Amino acid sequence: MGRSFAIVKKYQNADLKLPQRSTKYAAGYDFEAAEEFVVPSIWRHNVLKVLWSIWRQNRVTDTEYQRAHQDFKPVLVPTGIKVYLEExxxxxxxxxxxxxxxRGLILPNGVGIIDADYVDNPSNEGELFIQMTNFGLRDLIIKKGERIGQGIFMKYLVTDQDDQDNKKVRQNGFGSTGV
Structure with a gap:
């Protein structure tokens, strides 16, 4: 099949650029934001309220913890790009x-792993998203076309006992390898 990038149908007319390496010896292909996107700061009312309660040694309810957890939740910045990989x-x-x-932006999962069978999946056509958390004090606006992450092509090995014939077929998009 080959190794290549393509633009997903949703963004066909959005004037996106395919990822490219910036220098001759760069390992990573730079991904850009497909649209303007706000990455909210984690320092929101619910988080501060829980931290204040903990500091003051006050009781924190499960509901308050859940609300604070929502403020910590990472966002998925769209790239409008899919990738074709060898198996x-x-x-x-x-x-x-x-x-x-x-910028105070991190990938909360450390790195993302895009499997060869993610492309053209029925739920999102295999669009790549960059998962981000903003530890800055203010919300951060990422502009369309701004470089937000990088992708590096990697080979992997399987064990001799790996039973390829009994593997399920991916049906979903982001975070779906649990099938």
Missing amino acids: DEYLMVANRSSNPLK
Whole structure:
């Protein structure tokens, strides 16, 4: 099949650029935001309220914890891009080194793993999203076309006992390898 990037149908007329390497020896292909996107700061009322209660040694209810947890929840920044891979490859999605230092943005999962069977799945056509959390004090606006992450093509191995014939077929998109 080959290794390549393509734009998903939703963004066909959005004037997106396919990921590319910025320098001759760069390992990563830079991903850009497909649209303007707000990454909210985690320092919201519910989080501060719970932290204040903990600091004051007051009781915190399950509801208050749940509300604070929602404020910590990462967001999925759309790229409008899908990737075609060989069957023994994955795309490792990593943060740009400048994001945490300059902008307070991290990938809460450390790295993302895009499997070869993610592309063209029925639920989202295999669109790649960059999962982000904003530890800055203010909400951060990512502009369309701004570089937000990088993808590195990687090979992987399987055990001799791996039973390929009994594997399920992916039906869903983001976070669906549990099938």
